[in-house]
Amino acid sequence: MYLFELSATILIALISFYIFFRNWKQLRFIEDTLTAKLCSAHQGYIELEGKGYPIHDQLIYAPLSNNQCIWYHSLIEYQETFLHKGRSQARWNIIYQNVSNQQFMLSDGTNSCLVDPDGAKIQSDIKLVWYGNTEWPTTTQILESQSMLNIGSKHYRYQERLIIPRQSLYIIGQFKTLPSHTNQSVREMMRDLIDNWKKDKLQLLTRFDTNKDGEIDQEEWESARLAAQLQAQQIYLERPVEQDVSIITKPDISQRPFIISVYPQKLLIKKYRQVAFSAFALCLMVMGYIVWLMRTYH
Template identity: 35%
Template sequence: MQELSRFSSGDWFLLIALFVGACICLLASLRMFHRARLIEDMPTSKIRSCSQGYVELYGTAKWMDGPEIHAPLSGQPCVWYSFSVEEYAQHSKQKWRRIDGGVSDDLFLLEDDTGACVIDPQGAEVTPSSSNTWYGSKRISPVTHTSPLEVLGGAIFQTGQKYRYNEQRLDQYESLYAIGEYNSLGTGHEDNLKDAARAYLRVLKRDKEKLASYDKNSDGQIDLEEWEQARKDAKQAVIKHQLSNPLPKRMHVLKKPLTKKYQPFLLSSKSEIHMSRKNRILSAGLAILFVVFIASIFLKIIGTF
């Protein structure tokens, strides 16, 4: 007890902080190492012969039939995007303050030489094919498609620009590496019916003209009652399709695993080798930090005594 009394409250705070940091680094390092091994050990499946469950796919990213997907800030065509708009705050400690942003949840296709699979990107960890940052003097609305020349003009005259725009994309026709939960719809079961109806609604949300037909009170918004009608219509459309197609073509969907939370959902424009190397480097770096934290704890204890 006398030895422990040598530690001041500041010493205890430092030791606890170092211990917590060491634990976080160790857990993160093990997680990255496990992910690297997962990527290396999992065989790449073909869509046509793929079994249900957690799988690895490799192919080409493409649009589904219907409205095209465009990145909100640049207007560039893509299959997935993430964006943020930041405002420069001169008198704030955090100079750049996020004022807008979003992540795409639009469905798209991954196609290999045997077939196509629908990608539901919600909840995915994405390694984009394009990542851009530029500056401008006005806030760009995330619902308007600004021309590329207008957008990139901010990168030429950065001095005095008040806004910073960040955008990441998975571009169409890019090679796509994916790991996730693979399911085939179209068997007529209730769960598959719900999934198919949900996919129908996701496509509907991208079709502004068709979606506007549900705006019965013409207020420019879809309220709960109007959306409920859209859901009913989606279910009826799926049922009608299944009844008129006794042997429907199966729709394959890759999405985030729901039952096993530790299984990652990855979408990457980079190769399997690149992803594995990246995770191993991160794991090694975090392991080194863990050793540094532990060494600091011992040095602090030895120095006190």
């Protein structure tokens, strides 16, 4: 019993210290990283605040509740009943889980950027829970009624966490600006045109094989390159001008947190500080108990 109790308390101390360290580390990143404006945001690890919007007003729909949103986490569980030591017990087993990885927009009122939620720790304040008798829900759960419905004898539980359009967001992650696809040079366009022509050899021969020998010689290749250059220059002059695309994603350095939260920065700081201090206090108390335990049994 002594060894079991000692091992259990050491494990609790280690877990509480890990929780303290993890939350304190994330707290330091949030407090030490300056909030940037999109119009002057630098490339690298930054934090942003704004509102979330779908890209080009193309809303996505949560697969279970069918609510319009910009992000969702869906979960279906089945209640399994089993006997344990002669007593009937129940547990919920996950049979379906899906997390949205579709990009959305963040706007600070003046400028906007893309947000790639893949790999982010996402904190939402909308959680829907309801029950049914079928593996897939036959009825949806609307946002106006977020309370849990009566379980009764229903064996399936459906859950969804959502971020809906126009919700305020706090995001800390890796910010970078990508050149638009139309920002190709004339030389790059020329190379792409020649590559495409090579894929259709018959058309290439029809157009540039002037001596009809079934091959494209050096002189004929020069004619093809000149035609590609002229066509590329024409495309370059006629193309619409597109701006570069900015996006915030998971940091390249794994130790840096990637957080998307509907809660404001001040509330996040308070939350992480409370969890960190509580875990540290628990760790100290458990360590004190370990010392007392070892002195008592030795």
